[in-house]
Amino acid sequence: MPTKVPIMNLFSWICECIAYAIRGKAVEVKLPAPSVPGWSSTWRDYGISALWVGLSTAVGFLMYPYFELSNLIMVYLLGVVLVSMRGQRWPSIFASVLSVLIFDVFFVPPYYTFAVADTQYVITFAVMLLVGLIISQLTVLSRQQAETAWLREQRTAAMHALSRQLASSRGTDKLLEIAVKHIAEVFDSQVLALLPDPQGRLTVRAGYRAEFAMNPKEQSVAQWVYDLGQMAGLGTQTLPFVDAVYVPLLGSKGPVGALRVHPTDSQRLVIPEQMRLLEAFASQTALALEVDRLQEEARKTQLQIESERLRSSLLSSVSHDLRTPLAAIIGSASSLVEMEDTLKPGVRKELAQTIHNEAERLSRLVNNLLQATRLEGGTVEVHKELHNLEEVVGAALHRLEKQLGDRPVITHLAMDLPMVSLDDILLGQVMINLLENAIRYTPAATPIEIAASVKDDHLLVEVADHGPGLVPEEVEQIFNKFYRGQGQLQGGGVGLGLAICWGIVEAHGGRIWADNRPDGGAVFRFTLPLNAKPMPKVIDSLLEEIKCPRPIPPSW
Secondary structure, three states: OOOHHHHHHHHHHHHHHHHHHHHHHHOOOOOOOOOOOEOOOOHHHHHHHHHHHHHHHHHHHHHOOOOOHHHHHHHHHHHHHHHHOOOEHHHHHHHHHHHHHHHHHHHOOOOOOOOOOOOHHHHHHHHHHHHHHHHHHHHHHHHHHHHHHHHHHHHHHHHHHHHHHHHOOOOHHHHHHHHHHHHHHHHOEEEEEEEEOOOOOEEEEEEEOOOOOOOHHHHHHHHHHHHHOOOEEOOOOOOOOOOOEEEEEEEOOEEEEEEEEEEOOHHHHOOHHHHHHHHHHHHHHHHHHHHHHHHHHHHHHHHHHHHHHHHHHHHHHHHHHHHHHHHHHHHHHHHHHHOOOOOOHHHHHHHHHHHHHHHHHHHHHHHHHHHHHHHHHOOOOOOOEEEOHHHHHHHHHHHOHHHHOOOOEEEEEOOOOEOEEEOHHHHHHHHHHHHHHHHHHOOOOOOEEEEEEEEOOEEEEEEEEOOOOOOHHHOOOOOOOOOOOOOOOOOOOOOOHHHHHHHHHHHOOOOEEEEEOOOOOEEEEEEEEOOOOEOOOOOHHHHHHOOOOOOOOOOO
16 A cells, blocks of 8 residues: 555646646637637547547556556546547547547456446446546536637737727828738738729728739729628628628728738638627728828818918908008108198108108018018028128117117127027028017117027027016917017017017027016027137127127126
């Protein structure tokens, strides 16, 4: 008896290892080729069943001298369980019957014959067969349920992956590219995606592992599927002789296209679960295409609304601002024509000056409109050359000498400002617009400050005033086209000056923004990239001509 325990332990350990190996292999199921447990089996399955019965018989011969026959029956039942774990019904039944027959031949007297000396063994054989059949069928059913659950989990994961990729992409071509690649990989197939042209005829828009060309027969089948919104081809009741399955892409308002799926192994695709999964993939793709189309339509509608709003703003602003100088010009000119002989020389000069001033105002307005149009259309050409910022500032101040009047202008330009690559005409327009904006929104006696300094690898330019400052809500939209700030003190334009500044500075590779000063007033800052060394001042005389203080180091 002492020798029986080690043998039993060794047998138990071997059985557990075999069972673990079988279980590990049993769950190796892959999409898109899941195994189909059931009644269909191959000769290989029966051979494996016979091998397990033979192994059980060999173990039985080793145990026979030390154990009762009832213990040997347990070994055969264990073999039946291991066979059943492969998920095949008929091989499991075959193993149960073969185990009873082999047990009768080798371990029940008379040996090596099917005859039975003791009729009590008939009951043993019947119970052994019945228990083997029950155990085998329960094991097969358990295997099938576990595999079905695993397949459902994989299908859900595949659906989630496709939905996530489609949701994070935009554009018809990109969505179709993702869909056909995903479907081809999951179902091991060649996939084509077809969408209708303006005449309603399907054309290939995307493909994976497949040629884009289709013969007339395939084209007619795909067109039929699209027109009727029904599946056809392989695995369906419509045109089952075709070697591919055609799936309509059904949206909420009808078909939006079709898929052609040609599997590598047709038997793996015609499984009902696989066909349902393919339909679900097609529905997800159709939904993504429909959502993308609706978003594109909404975007176009929004663009049309913005265009109409912009046109309305332009007409309302331009009509008012054009009418004002034109009315002044017409009134002054008609007075000169009708009352030429009765007007005093001083009055005639005043009327002529009015015509001149209003014509200049009208010219600036038209120039701003043209400049804004060019910036909006991207047709502005920036001709960069090395310039000194002091020249640009001096030219802008000279242009605005009449508008500035006696208003003090204080400059804080660093002594070592470098040469900057810029378009002096465009940047001069920026300085003029910023200065005009300060003149328009501040009292006449308040000073305007201009400062420039080097910050890291950029030139920082600041135009500040001592007026009421910016309303907090204006800071985010003050550079929008046709936006007019609150608190305007003098005649204004159409709200394009700052928008033009933004476009020109952006074209130079810089940025522009506005803030309120801590001690009151607004400050507009913009930066320009540097690529030159400092140079000495060259336009002190120009600043003296327009009665501006000499530059001093920045103090604010």
